[in-house]
Amino acid sequence: MKTYDIIVIGGGHAGIEAASAAARMGCSVALITMDKYAIGRMSCNPAIGGTAKGHLVREIDALGGVMGRLADKTGIQFRMLNRSKGPAVWSPRCQSDRELYSKAAVEEILSTENLEVVEDSVTDIIIEGKEVKGVKTKSGNDIAAKAVILSSGTFLNALMHVGLNAKSGGRYGEKPATGITESLMKAGFESGRLKTGTPPRLAKDSINWDVLEEQPGDDNPQPFSYQTDLNEFPYLPQVSCHITYTDAAVHKILEKGFDESPMFTGRIKGVGPRYCPSIEDKIVRFADKERHQLFLEPEGLDSDQIYLNGFSTSLPAEIQLEAMRKVKGLENVEMVRPGYAVEYDFFPPHQIDNTLETKLVSGLYFAGQINGTSGYEEAAAQGLMAGINAASKIQGRRDFVLKRSEAYIGVLIDDLVTKSTEEPYRMFTSRAEHRLLLRQDNADRRLMHYGEELGLIDKELSDQVKEREEIIKQSISVCQTKKLHAREVNGYLVSRGTPPIDSTETISKLCKRPELELKELLNVNGAENDPVLRQLINDSVALNQVEIELKYEGYMKRQQETIARLERYEDLKIPLTLNYSTLNALSIEAREKLNKIKPRSIGQAMRISGVSPSDISILLVYLKK
Numbered sequence: 059m060k061t062y063d064i065i066v067i068g069g070g071h072a073g074i075e076a077a078s079a080a081a082r083m084g085c086s087v088a089l090i091t092m093d094k095y096a097i098g099r100m101s102c103n104p105a106i107g108g109t110a111k112g113h114l115v116r117e118i119d120a121l122g123g124v125m126g127r128l129a130d131k132t133g134i135q136f137r138m139l140n141r142s143k144g145p146a147v148w149s150p151r152c153q154s155d156r157e158l159y160s161k162a163a164v165e166e167i168l169s170t171e172n173l174e175v176v177e178d179s180v181t182d183i184i185i186e187g188k189e190v191k192g193v194k195t196k197s198g199n200d201i202a203a204k205a206v207i208l209s210s211g212t213f214l215n216a217l218m219h220v221g222l223n224a225k226s227g228g229r230y231g232e233k234p235a236t237g238i239t240e241s242l243m244k245a246g247f248e249s250g251r252l253k254t255g256t257p258p259r260l261a262k263d264s265i266n267w268d269v270l271e272e273q274p275g276d277d278n279p280q281p282f283s284y285q286t287d288l289n290e291f292p293y294l295p296q297v298s299c300h301i302t303y304t305d306a307a308v309h310k311i312l313e314k315g316f317d318e319s320p321m322f323t324g325r326i327k328g329v330g331p332r333y334c335p336s337i338e339d340k341i342v343r344f345a346d347k348e349r350h351q352l353f354l355e356p357e358g359l360d361s362d363q364i365y366l367n368g369f370s371t372s373l374p375a376e377i378q379l380e381a382m383r384k385v386k387g388l389e390n391v392e393m394v395r396p397g398y399a400v401e402y403d404f405f406p407p408h409q410i411d412n413t414l415e416t417k418l419v420s421g422l423y424f425a426g427q428i429n430g431t432s433g434y435e436e437a438a439a440q441g442l443m444a445g446i447n448a449a450s451k452i453q454g455r456r457d458f459v460l461k462r463s464e465a466y467i468g469v470l471i472d473d474l475v476t477k478s479t480e481e482p483y484r485m486f487t488s489r490a491e492h493r494l495l496l497r498q499d500n501a502d503r504r505l506m507h508y509g510e511e512l513g514l515i516d517k518e519l520s521d522q523v524k525e526r527e528e529i530i531k532q533s534i535s536v537c538q539t540k541k542l543h544a545r546e547v548n549g550y551l552v553s554r555g556t557p558p559i560d561s562t563e564t565i566s567k568l569c570k571r572p573e574l575e576l577k578e579l580l581n582v583n584g585a586e587n588d589p590v591l592r593q594l595i596n597d598s599v600a601l602n603q604v605e606i607e608l609k610y611e612g613y614m615k616r617q618q619e620t621i622a623r624l625e626r627y628e629d630l631k632i633p634l635t636l637n638y639s640t641l642n643a644l645s646i647e648a649r650e651k652l653n654k655i656k657p658r659s660i661g662q663a664m665r666i667s668g669v670s671p672s673d674i675s676i677l678l679v680y681l682k683k
């Protein structure tokens with residue numbers, strides 16, 4: 059029997075991160091996937107990043123994952139979203155060339171040392187006692203491994219729906235995966251059913267582009283990856299998206315199809331994504347809205363297909379086409395492929411630990427959509443963490459768990475483990491309580507040292523970040539002490555419409571005024587005369603970090619104090635073997651939830667809904683004893 063350190067099942071966004079990280083950490087890895095050329099395929103929108111998802115991509119990149127690099131290589135429109143708001147919610151997004159993204163992923167995976175791609179379908183997971191031993195495949199092979207990472211996405215017992223027609227399949231043109239759910243349920247796992255959907259694809263030359271609102275990318279596009287060469291970026295020609303809207307006439311036609319909607323007739327049993335609803339869901343749930351925005355997104359530079367973002371649907375194909383032809387600019391549209399919904403099995407994520415290893419079977423990890431999440435970025439983040447942890451366990455290294463105060467990835471996994479989920483989970487900035495500290499612009503400062511320790515980031519790159527950190531720290535200190543005189547600065551203050559000062563004021567204090575920019579303040583001061591500030595002014599990245607830290611100093615300090623207060627609860631560990639049923643003083647609900655979730659720490663226990671402060675006091679007393 060062929061043996062590897064790690065088997066990764068599925069070459070989707072979770073699988074490629076898991077396989078790549080584990081192989082680069084020195085483990086022998088088999089990536090078993092149904093179709094080698096579907097590696098890194100985007101099932102739905104041809105885009106990476108977006109609100110909070112962009113943060114995840116930057117973090118994946120800072121830790122040494124592949125998604126940011128692939129997105130940079132194949133992006134055809136880059137935009138920083140939410141620029142009019144504070145820096146905490148700025149989020150990078152790019153429109154990708156779907157074909158080129160997948161091609162780049164295939165190249166990346168096939169050129170990774172220690173990583174073998176096996177084209178097959180896994181039908182069973184071999185478990186002995188409470189330990190994973192390997193997998194069985196459709197072509198009759200048994201493959202052994204010390205760890206198995208399951209990242210099979212939307213494919214488990216998947217069923218695709220268009221109107222009242224349902225067909226087995228994990229994604230358009232691709233077969234479902236059978237056997238795994240049943241094998242895991244036999245081992246004691248609990249499974250559930252979710253659904254997601256995708257919009258129709260349109261023929262590019264059947265659209266009246268002249269009447270549509272154009273949405274170009276940023277003039278000065280920023281890459282996701284810290285490894286991307288700014289002199290070469292962007293690598294591909296940049297294109298625009300376009301915007302149009304539904305209206306009452308469109309809604310009326312869609313409503314005609316409700317009798318044949320698999321969602322409304324109860325054919326679809328799985329729960330859909332609340333935050334990415336289908337168009338039929340939108341017109342029912344937001345009945346007072348007269349119109350919904352639609353984005354026409356190119357599928358690629360050479361593609362003749364357009365993705366109609368905002369129009370995900372599983373209504374009958376004829377209704378989809380009739381409704382679209384009422385939309386401005388789409389009067390003569392040709393539909394290349396109708397929208398559809400897909401239902402699939404998932405495993406409620408209270409069954410995994412923060413390392414993504416299952417609590418029930420040692421060496422078995424779950425990552426991606428099968429943990430109840432939705433989205434490429436959420437999947438990739440989990441894949442990376444599962445790959446790192448599986449490799450770490452085999453190599454006798456410590457678990458790699460990120461705190462909620464360190465990364466969105468930490469928030470994502472902690473939410474999954476402590477709250478579980480009954481509907482597709484997607485990341486939002488509002489889910490991160492410390493979001494001012496977890497910005498997309500400082501992912502390297504927060505996380506790159508871990509990437510280096512794990513062997514996933516080059517020392518040279520990590521050293522650059524450490525050197526810059528010194529400049530940032532020293533510059534903040536100088537700005538907090540160095541005072542500007544009224545005579546040198548008042549002209550500038552008045553020119554910016556902000557009151558003059560009487561005598562002197564520190565750079566740090568003046569920088570907090572929203573009208574003022576740090577670079578200009580430093581120039582007033584003659585920054586080139588100060589060795590620290592001279593370095594700062596020549597490094598736009600460091601300058602931006604210092605400016606944010608000075609402007610938001612008060613808020614950040616408060617967040618850091620809160621983190622310090624809460625951290626002690628994270629350090630109070632609870633043994634995974636604790637049987638909460640024996641703690642009679644706990645409420646019945648708390649006993650049930652704690653037994654189900656098995657939190658690792660008091661901090662985690664506090665975040666479980668149904669566990670009250672008095673339950674926590676009881677637990678604290680018990681642990682003290």
Ligand SMILES: Cc1cc2nc3c(=O)[nH]c(=O)nc-3n(C[C@H](O)[C@H](O)[C@H](O)COP(=O)(O)OP(=O)(O)OC[C@H]3O[C@@H](n4cnc5c(N)ncnc54)[C@H](O)[C@@H]3O)c2cc1C
Pocket residue numbers: 067068069070071072073090091092093096097098099100101102103178179180181209210211212213214228229234235236238254255256334370398399400425426427428431432433434437438484
């Ligand atoms: C129709 C559709 C619409 C979607 N709409 C949205 C949306 O609107 N918004 C959103 O955020 N996300 C959406 N998604 C979800 C998004 O595609 C996923 O979140 C993301 O791709 C999950 O990544 P993953 O790695 O977990 O799985 P996937 O990308 O699904 O990859 C799974 C991989 O595993 C392989 N595989 C599966 N089972 C086996 C097996 N037994 N043996 C070998 N290989 C196997 C498959 O071939 C595939 O390569 C949609 C997905 C689909 C299919």
